[in-house]
Amino acid sequence: MDIKQYMEQLGQQARKASRAMARADSATRNRALTLIADGIEREADALRAANRLDMDAAAANGLAPAMLDRLALSDKAIATMVEGLRQIVALPDPIGEISGLKFRPSGIQVGQMRVPLGVIGIIYESRPNVTVDAAGLCIKSGNATILRGGSEAIHCNRALAQLVKEGLLGAGLPENAVQVVDTTDRAAVGALITMPQYVDVIVPRGGKGLIARLMEEATVPMIKHLDGICHVYIDDMADLQKAVAIGFNAKCHRYGTCNTMETLLLARPIAAKVLPELAKLYATKEVELRADAEAAAILAGYPHLAAATEEDWSTEYLAAILAVKIVDGIDEAMDHINQYSSKHTESIITEDYSAGMRFLREVDSASVMINASTRFADGFEYGLGAEIGISNDKLHARGPVGLEGLTSLKYVVFGHGEIRQ
Amino acid sequence: MDIKQYMEQLGQQARKASRAMARADSATRNRALTLIADGIEREADALRAANRLDMDAAAANGLAPAMLDRLALSDKAIATMVEGLRQIVALPDPIGEISGLKFRPSGIQVGQMRVPLGVIGIIYESRPNVTVDAAGLCIKSGNATILRGGSEAIHCNRALAQLVKEGLLGAGLPENAVQVVDTTDRAAVGALITMPQYVDVIVPRGGKGLIARLMEEATVPMIKHLDGICHVYIDDMADLQKAVAIGFNAKCHRYGTCNTMETLLLARPIAAKVLPELAKLYATKEVELRADAEAAAILAGYPHLAAATEEDWSTEYLAAILAVKIVDGIDEAMDHINQYSSKHTESIITEDYSAGMRFLREVDSASVMINASTRFADGFEYGLGAEIGISNDKLHARGPVGLEGLTSLKYVVFGHGEIRQ
Numbered sequence: 001m002d003i004k005q006y007m008e009q010l011g012q013q014a015r016k017a018s019r020a021m022a023r024a025d026s027a028t029r030n031r032a033l034t035l036i037a038d039g040i041e042r043e044a045d046a047l048r049a050a051n052r053l054d055m056d057a058a059a060a061n062g063l064a065p066a067m068l069d070r071l072a073l074s075d076k077a078i079a080t081m082v083e084g085l086r087q088i089v090a091l092p093d094p095i096g097e098i099s100g101l102k103f104r105p106s107g108i109q110v111g112q113m114r115v116p117l118g119v120i121g122i123i124y125e126s127r128p129n130v131t132v133d134a135a136g137l138c139i140k141s142g143n144a145t146i147l148r149g150g151s152e153a154i155h156c157n158r159a160l161a162q163l164v165k166e167g168l169l170g171a172g173l174p175e176n177a178v179q180v181v182d183t184t185d186r187a188a189v190g191a192l193i194t195m196p197q198y199v200d201v202i203v204p205r206g207g208k209g210l211i212a213r214l215m216e217e218a219t220v221p222m223i224k225h226l227d228g229i230c231h232v233y234i235d236d237m238a239d240l241q242k243a244v245a246i247g248f249n250a251k252c253h254r255y256g257t258c259n260t261m262e263t264l265l266l267a268r269p270i271a272a273k274v275l276p277e278l279a280k281l282y283a284t285k286e287v288e289l290r291a292d293a294e295a296a297a298i299l300a301g302y303p304h305l306a307a308a309t310e311e312d313w314s315t316e317y318l319a320a321i322l323a324v325k326i327v328d329g330i331d332e333a334m335d336h337i338n339q340y341s342s343k344h345t346e347s348i349i350t351e352d353y354s355a356g357m358r359f360l361r362e363v364d365s366a367s368v369m370i371n372a373s374t375r376f377a378d379g380f381e382y383g384l385g386a387e388i389g390i391s392n393d394k395l396h397a398r399g400p401v402g403l404e405g406l407t408s409l410k411y412v413v414f415g416h417g418e419i420r421q
Numbered sequence: 422m423d424i425k426q427y428m429e430q431l432g433q434q435a436r437k438a439s440r441a442m443a444r445a446d447s448a449t450r451n452r453a454l455t456l457i458a459d460g461i462e463r464e465a466d467a468l469r470a471a472n473r474l475d476m477d478a479a480a481a482n483g484l485a486p487a488m489l490d491r492l493a494l495s496d497k498a499i500a501t502m503v504e505g506l507r508q509i510v511a512l513p514d515p516i517g518e519i520s521g522l523k524f525r526p527s528g529i530q531v532g533q534m535r536v537p538l539g540v541i542g543i544i545y546e547s548r549p550n551v552t553v554d555a556a557g558l559c560i561k562s563g564n565a566t567i568l569r570g571g572s573e574a575i576h577c578n579r580a581l582a583q584l585v586k587e588g589l590l591g592a593g594l595p596e597n598a599v600q601v602v603d604t605t606d607r608a609a610v611g612a613l614i615t616m617p618q619y620v621d622v623i624v625p626r627g628g629k630g631l632i633a634r635l636m637e638e639a640t641v642p643m644i645k646h647l648d649g650i651c652h653v654y655i656d657d658m659a660d661l662q663k664a665v666a667i668g669f670n671a672k673c674h675r676y677g678t679c680n681t682m683e684t685l686l687l688a689r690p691i692a693a694k695v696l697p698e699l700a701k702l703y704a705t706k707e708v709e710l711r712a713d714a715e716a717a718a719i720l721a722g723y724p725h726l727a728a729a730t731e732e733d734w735s736t737e738y739l740a741a742i743l744a745v746k747i748v749d750g751i752d753e754a755m756d757h758i759n760q761y762s763s764k765h766t767e768s769i770i771t772e773d774y775s776a777g778m779r780f781l782r783e784v785d786s787a788s789v790m791i792n793a794s795t796r797f798a799d800g801f802e803y804g805l806g807a808e809i810g811i812s813n814d815k816l817h818a819r820g821p822v823g824l825e826g827l828t829s830l831k832y833v834v835f836g837h838g839e840i841r842q
Binding site: 019022023096102104106108110113115117118200201221239241242245246248249250253338347360361362364365366367368369370371372373375376377381382383393394395396398399400408409410411412413414415416417418419420 | 834
């Protein structure tokens with residue numbers, strides 16, 4: 001069987017399973033999740049053994065240490081997967097909720113019911129825990145899913161897929177509700193993203209390169225996450241203490257995350273006060289500061305100083321590097337953000353009511369904050385309970401995507417024999 | 422200037438105008454809508470003259486009478502445009518609403534703010550009234566828009582565009598918030614649907630052919646409406662009077678609309694009772710019935726009877742033709758619907774509670790009804806106040822799309838200096 005046929009078969013099976021999943025009640029879906037969590041705990045040794053096969057192959061293939069690190073299934077990673085599933089069980093069921101039921105002058109009563117999207121394709125790299133997180137979110141939200149993990153994690157993903165199947169069957173759900181693509185052939189991805197008849201949405205979890213490639217070919221809609229070029233703007237009316245704490249946290253709490261600040265904007269009147277304080281903290285982490293001329297003058301003597309180029313304003317460093325720019329005030333700050341931001345997350349530090357409210361309203365990003373670190377832009381911190389990813393899109397789901405993002409609203413009409421006049 | 426450059430310029434201007442529109446308050450946007458309505462009333466003679474130029478050219482080009490009919494700007498059409506704008510003014514402003522604000526354990530307060538999508542491209546055929554309806558909905562929802570109407574309506578659209586511009590300027594809004602593509606070159610459409618940097622979403626309003634063509638080329642997301650293959654299923658527990666009234670209304674109220682029933686499914690135990698009653702009514706309208714063998718046996722002697730072929734189950738007739746099929750009961754009905762429906766609107770006629778609830782939950786269409794005519798699937802009937810179209814998609818907007826469908830939710834965070842631990 002060729003890859004296209006194989007993927008077509010997975011698609012048909014998923015579509016069929018999605019009907020049973022949409023019908024299944026909350027208790028049944030939760031039962032499956034609990035059985036999977038139990039299975040992972042019970043089979044931890046087997047999972048570690050499967051992971052060892054992947055790790056050995058990856059080491060032999062010369063995979064970079066950072067990639068090996070992501071591939072590793074530590075005891076902690078196993079415990080986190082299990083804990084994650086149990087947390088998903090505890091979340092309220094999003095499916096079937098009917099909202100806004102209103103009588104209309106015609107006599108019909110109209111509302112909206114939350115329903116699963118149907119079949120969700122998830123494409124990801126390395127980390128085997130995504131297999132379980134994604135399967136868990138899709139089962140909870142009544143969807144069927146097709147998972148395409150990284151080829152380097154194939155043994156571990158196969159072992160996890162087996163446990164997921166057992167959990168589904170144990171709860172009386174179709175085993176094809178979660179299918180792991182069992183081939184490392186890249187053509188499988190090409191097939192998955194061009195089967196709109198079987199797949200309702202693709203969630204890619206991976207680097208910018210992966211997503212750019214998918215965008216060119218996909219005919220299935222995507223909930224996609226591009227880069228995170230996040231800004232903190234320190235307004236002239238900022239509280240200095242908050243500005244310094246947030247300016248340091250947003251950059252240095254973690255470097256590799258998409259909600260990390262990449263550019264710091266400072267209002268001219270306050271820059272000379274706040275920037276030296278921040279620089280003292282950045283120096284402890286050896287953060288390289290790429291500053292415009294004005295900021296560089298204030299930072300003179302800073303040990304890791306460089307001149308910012310045009311390219312810096314649109315670079316996601318994911319490293320101990322920060323672009324710094326002095327602006328006139330909120331208008332120039334918002335112009336800069338609207339021009340260079342990837343529309344992920346921006347924060348203003350200010351005690352000025354009108355400046356804060358303008359920033360909230362006028363900055364066109366998925367998350368807009370007043371006096372908080374950009375690092376809070378995250379499904380868990382927002383209270384979604386779990387997240388399948390963070391969306392840079394404006395349609396459907398924007399920002400951290402939880403269970404609701406995997407659902408849709410259909411109109412329901414309760415009638416009493418009404419006909420249109 | 423070539424078409425690509427011209428469209429690029431419209432795109433840049435729209436993006437710039439969209440920022441001012443997003444900032445504009447409710448009163449200002451409503452003021453623009455009122456000025457446009459006033460202008461249309463005042464300039465009715467000039468609009469009729471412009472429409473006459475289009476009508477003469479269309480007649481000379483041998484446009485079909487049905488198309489000429491859609492192109493005509495009657496006094497009633499003018500009054501309806503004006504009334505439509507005034508109704509939009511009266512709708513609540515969807516923009517800026519903040520919902521779900523909750524404190525999180527970290528101390529931040531998180532909610533979602535409804536914001537405009539940005540720039541909306543609308544592609545439509547013939548009817549000049551769409552120019553005003555679409556402009557009105559986009560202005561109300563704080564978006565900028567680029568309108569590409571049919572080439573046959575260019576004179577009338579130009580005249581309307583001028584009035585829209587005057588209304589915008591009169592309210593202090595940028596005139597480029599609504600731009601009518603002022604060329605009949607088809608390349609303009611190709612450019613419009615491939616400028617994701619300037620256009621956030623495309624709403625095509627037109628036939629299946631138009632939309633299929635756009636789907637192949639578009640890189641901008643679309644809120645699209647394909648066909649309406651709508652079903653009514655008369656359950657064995659149906660109330661006969663409701664079944665006959667709805668079965669007749671859903672087919673015969675209007676033939677050319679997307680929410681018209683195209684296939685009637687009847688449960689075997691009730692078919693011999695209800696079908697002859699319905700046939701009496703269909704006969705008064707000379708409706709052709711394309712029946713499966715079992716239904717044909719019941720309908721023997723009906724003057725406009727034909728045998729249904731496989732193709733009939735997936736045909737949108739938009740005419741006085743109806744496919745008729747006998748099924749075992751609700752399971753076969755739902756299997757048929759899930760296989761052949763275009764996922765627009767389906768209705769079950771039943772007095773059985775469990776059958777009705779199963780139908781609501783398990784049928785995967787944008788609108789699902791109990792004991793009501795499919796003809797109710799419409800933005801006005803649902804209480805949206807106005808509709809920009811009806812979506813067959815599952816992502817973002819599903820079913821009738823009102824002002825909310827032209828908006829997005831961004832996360833807003835009110836902090837007090839919180840940093841991530």
